[in-house]
Amino acid sequence: xxxxxxxxxxxxxxxxxxxxxxxxxxxxxxxxxxxxxxxxxxxxxxxxxxxxxxxxxxxxxxxxxxxxxxxxxxxxxxxxxxxxxxxxxxxxxxxxxxxxxxxxxxxxxxxxxxxxxxxxxxxxxxxxxxxxxxxxxxxxxxxxxxxxxxxxxxxxxxxxxxxxxxxxxxxxxxxxxxxxxxxxxxxxxxxxxxxxxxxxxxxxxxxxxxxxxxxxxxxxxxxxxxxxxxxxxxxxxxxxxxxxxxxxxxxxxxxxxxxxxxxxxxxxxxxxxxxxxxxxxxxxxxxxxxxxxxxxxxxxxxxxxxxxxxxxxxxxxxxxxxxxxxxxxxxxxxxxxxxxxxxxxxxxxxxxxxxxxxxxxxxxxxxxxxxxxxxxxxxxxxxxxxxxxxxxxxxxxxxxxxxxxxxxxxxxxxxxxxxxxxxxxxxxxxxxxxxxxxxxxxxxxxxxxxxxxxxxxxxxxxxxxxxxxxxxxxxxxxxxxxxxxxxxxxxxxxxxxxxxxxxxxxxxxxxxx
Numbered sequence: 001x002x003x004x005x006x007x008x009x010x011x012x013x014x015x016x017x018x019x020x021x022x023x024x025x026x027x028x029x030x031x032x033x034x035x036x037x038x039x040x041x042x043x044x045x046x047x048x049x050x051x052x053x054x055x056x057x058x059x060x061x062x063x064x065x066x067x068x069x070x071x072x073x074x075x076x077x078x079x080x081x082x083x084x085x086x087x088x089x090x091x092x093x094x095x096x097x098x099x100x101x102x103x104x105x106x107x108x109x110x111x112x113x114x115x116x117x118x119x120x121x122x123x124x125x126x127x128x129x130x131x132x133x134x135x136x137x138x139x140x141x142x143x144x145x146x147x148x149x150x151x152x153x154x155x156x157x158x159x160x161x162x163x164x165x166x167x168x169x170x171x172x173x174x175x176x177x178x179x180x181x182x183x184x185x186x187x188x189x190x191x192x193x194x195x196x197x198x199x200x201x202x203x204x205x206x207x208x209x210x211x212x213x214x215x216x217x218x219x220x221x222x223x224x225x226x227x228x229x230x231x232x233x234x235x236x237x238x239x240x241x242x243x244x245x246x247x248x249x250x251x252x253x254x255x256x257x258x259x260x261x262x263x264x265x266x267x268x269x270x271x272x273x274x275x276x277x278x279x280x281x282x283x284x285x286x287x288x289x290x291x292x293x294x295x296x297x298x299x300x301x302x303x304x305x306x307x308x309x310x311x312x313x314x315x316x317x318x319x320x321x322x323x324x325x326x327x328x329x330x331x332x333x334x335x336x337x338x339x340x341x342x343x344x345x346x347x348x349x350x351x352x353x354x355x356x357x358x359x360x361x362x363x364x365x366x367x368x369x370x371x372x373x374x375x376x377x378x379x380x381x382x383x384x385x386x387x388x389x390x391x392x393x394x395x396x397x398x399x400x401x402x403x404x405x406x407x408x409x410x411x412x413x414x415x416x417x418x419x420x421x422x423x424x425x426x427x428x429x430x431x432x433x434x435x436x437x438x439x440x441x442x443x444x445x446x447x448x449x450x451x452x453x454x455x456x457x458x459x460x461x462x463x464x465x466x467x468x469x470x471x472x473x474x475x476x477x478x479x480x481x482x483x484x485x486x487x488x489x490x491x492x493x494x495x496x497x498x499x500x501x502x503x504x505x506x507x508x509x510x511x512x513x
Contacts, residue, residue: 049179187256375410436461
């Protein structure tokens, strides 16, 4: 429908979720605003929800620090604790909350973001440790290192766990329609459509697209004399966007790629949005790149986006390899009773070898023999041809939810991922890592395009993003996308998060067959 004399038209598209309702029209002029109307005004707005989230976090951090301080006190000193340590333990909550605040752990942009939020906690721990050590040196105090080494890590762990619970609470509220930011997406048609698709894919982050504006200056708009560079091409665009913001009551404007909306035009848009209290976010058009690889470099009055190279070699990967082998050996020793029981169960339940060996492709395209407990009948590979037409997966992977080749013992092993435990020996040997891309078959690698080949830049993993995001339920494209995301954004904290989520996925038995 037309909006008065404006050249902007209001159109609609199918809803992204049942919580939204749309009104439709049939034709689409070049510069359009696509409007999505929420069922009703949120009882809890985005700022109110984040304020409540922040308040609960502060209370949780106070409790975590108090528990950590008192625990450290009793473990280190027992009933002989002196008054200074008792006082320090009582002050621990204030110091902990202050440290998190100094590291910007309570700012809106980091609340509920996951890895970045947890990183602020780690930075707060290091900051408080440095301040405590420096203060002890300056006043020549004899602060117990044992007390500090108990209290600080415990405060970090408890705050981490509490944030995990609170983040789930926040996501649940947003999925219920509370605290959603109304987003107007602005940009060229293809870039705007991609951004809307990305926002709709993960609505729990609190950004819901209520409109798409594809601005184009009305024909015949006069160009001002002595205009700033680039102003000629952007006449009227900012006015169109601001009109759409007012009509859709948007609280956020997300700018995707548009040839006429950059530089001075984007600056003027930011000024006008600031006056109305509307947030501005700009999508750089880079997909599947995590925040730690991105930074802003101010050069000659410009804000340049710097993209760090992925870490696929060097000192950090060397440390990762050492940790993999050390932890792999420890896990192999710790799970040896389970390995023994599983091996006996496989041997006694069906004919064939206990260990199934299969050639997989490792880092740099080097083949290796991957080990698993045999979970199928001995001639499973020969029988695969007759089951090809029943393949439930797309692309290069073969998956069947009720594969007749799987033995009864094998089904139990697969359900709890126990069949994967022999791969700990591959980790100790250096063929695999604890966390990494899924180890591919030679025939898969033979069909790789240039994008998929990037998976071979790092060691394949016993677990990975594919393992914690659906496992066997994933399509080939989804599996590839997750593996490439891991390769491009690897860091130690990502590995820690994946290992934690792996435990939850195995216990929950999600996507395993």
